[in-house]
Amino acid sequence: MTNRIRRWSRALPRIDAATARSNDITEELKKDRVAIRATRVLALFGGPGAGRSTFLRQVKLHSFGYDTQEREGLGVSIQTSMISALRLILGSASISDDPAVQLALSSQEDQLLLVDTIQQRLAVPLVKQVIEASPQFQADPSLQYMMGAITRIMTPRYAPTDIDILHCKFPPAPPIVEIPFKPPLRGLIEHPMKTTVVSVRCGNGLQRKWLSLLGDAEAIIFLVDLSRYDQSEYCPETDEQLNCVRAAMREFEAICNVPLMRFDSAVVIFNKFDLFTEKLARIPFTECFPEYTGPNEAAAAAEYCTQRFQALYCVFGVRQRNIRAYNTNSLDVDQTRVTLQEIMEYIVRLRLRIM
Numbered sequence: 001m002t003n004r005i006r007r008w009s010r011a012l013p014r015i016d017a018a019t020a021r022s023n024d025i026t027e028e029l030k031k032d033r034v035a036i037r038a039t040r041v042l043a044l045f046g047g048p049g050a051g052r053s054t055f056l057r058q059v060k061l062h063s064f065g066y067d068t069q070e071r072e073g074l075g076v077s078i079q080t081s082m083i084s085a086l087r088l089i090l091g092s093a094s095i096s097d098d099p100a101v102q103l104a105l106s107s108q109e110d111q112l113l114l115v116d117t118i119q120q121r122l123a124v125p126l127v128k129q130v131i132e133a134s135p136q137f138q139a140d141p142s143l144q145y146m147m148g149a150i151t152r153i154m155t156p157r158y159a160p161t162d163i164d165i166l167h168c169k170f171p172p173a174p175p176i177v178e179i180p181f182k183p184p185l186r187g188l189i190e191h192p193m194k195t196t197v198v199s200v201r202c203g204n205g206l207q208r209k210w211l212s213l214l215g216d217a218e219a220i221i222f223l224v225d226l227s228r229y230d231q232s233e234y235c236p237e238t239d240e241q242l243n244c245v246r247a248a249m250r251e252f253e254a255i256c257n258v259p260l261m262r263f264d265s266a267v268v269i270f271n272k273f274d275l276f277t278e279k280l281a282r283i284p285f286t287e288c289f290p291e292y293t294g295p296n297e298a299a300a301a302a303e304y305c306t307q308r309f310q311a312l313y314c315v316f317g318v319r320q321r322n323i324r325a326y327n328t329n330s331l332d333v334d335q336t337r338v339t340l341q342e343i344m345e346y347i348v349r350l351r352l353r354i355m
């Protein structure tokens with residue numbers, strides 16, 4: 001008996017330490033769980049070029065904004081892409097045999113020399129003419145924008161404006177990006193919580209392997225480039241060329257039907273609405289959607305697309321009702337601010353069940 005007590009009393013400090021460690025771990029787990037629950041995820045999807053990056057920049061502009069250091073970092077990045085664009089244009093267009101230009105082009109280090117030479121010898125309007133005349137370059141509106149602002153952009157310690165950030169080219173982003181978001185809410189009071197937007201590039205079914213990580217996302221925001229209603233893309237799953245908007249519908253349906261994905265709500269954004277409106281005047285909507293019987297007007301055609309998407313929002317074959325659609329031009333700061341507010345109010349009202 002005495003021996004047993006002695007053994008126990010020797011073991012006690014060890015047991016105490018183990019219990020304390022175990023309690024610590026439990027506390028850490030609790031904290032982690034709270035942290036996980038305290039982060040709301042909005043999953044943003046969009047096919048290549050639909051405008052995810054531009055939309056994400058708007059999300060950042062309208063929540064935490066860009067500080068001076070970030071702007072300077074982006075400035076360097078914009079300058080670098082401008083230099084590569086200039087090299088590409090001058091190299092392939094062979095618009096000048098001027099030895100000074102050739103020298104500046106061949107110099108890898110001296111970027112300012114290149115810009116100076118362009119400004120002095122070639123003059124920016126000439127570069128602009130080349131862009132406008134060459135189909136290879138005119139398809140890139142960000143290049144046109146950067147050329148228009150070349151003098152301002154190529155100054156030392158250049159800090160881009162909000163409009164620059166939206167219009168300029170950056171190095172390609174990885175297929176999945178996460179950014180913190182402070183939702184703009186007017187008058188709606190709710191428990192403050194960290195929100196992040198996770199942006200995933202769709203296409204070729206590849207993104208679906210990310211979906212298991214987004215199983216508890218609160219809402220899906222699905223970006224569609226509506227201005228591509230007259231174009232088609234290759235669809236590897238069925239080995240066919242498919243109209244881009246129809247391909248987006250198919251992708252949306254597939255994502256909503258992935259097991260484990262349980263969004264409370266879905267938001268479809270018809271992006272590049274400005275380009276869509278412009279194009280409709282040249283190419284009637286019925287040319288690509290013969291089943292459409294409404295007028296050839298942007299709002300009516302978008303409403304028709306909304307109905308098509310609404311019909312596709314099903315889970316286990318059951319139609320879901322919490323879906324809204326918005327028409328946007330992601331390059332327009334004021335319009336996107338309002339759209340973001342409306343989207344977040346919609347999502348939060350659903351969450352608080354005050355619809």
Ligand SMILES: Nc1nc2c(ncn2[C@@H]2O[C@H](COP(=O)(O)OP(=O)(O)OP(=O)(O)O)[C@@H](O)[C@H]2O)c(=O)[nH]1
Nearest residue numbers: 048049050051052053054142271272328329330331
């Ligand atoms: N006119 C117009 N242009 C837009 C709009 N949204 C995006 N763009 C332009 O479309 C191009 C592609 O936009 P991004 O935001 O880079 O598209 P993305 O989806 O991130 O593309 P990837 O990352 O390459 O898949 C850029 O030149 C944008 O400036 C819009 O609403 N209207």
Ligand SMILES: [Mg+2]
Nearest residue numbers: 052053054173
């Ligand atoms: Mg992008």
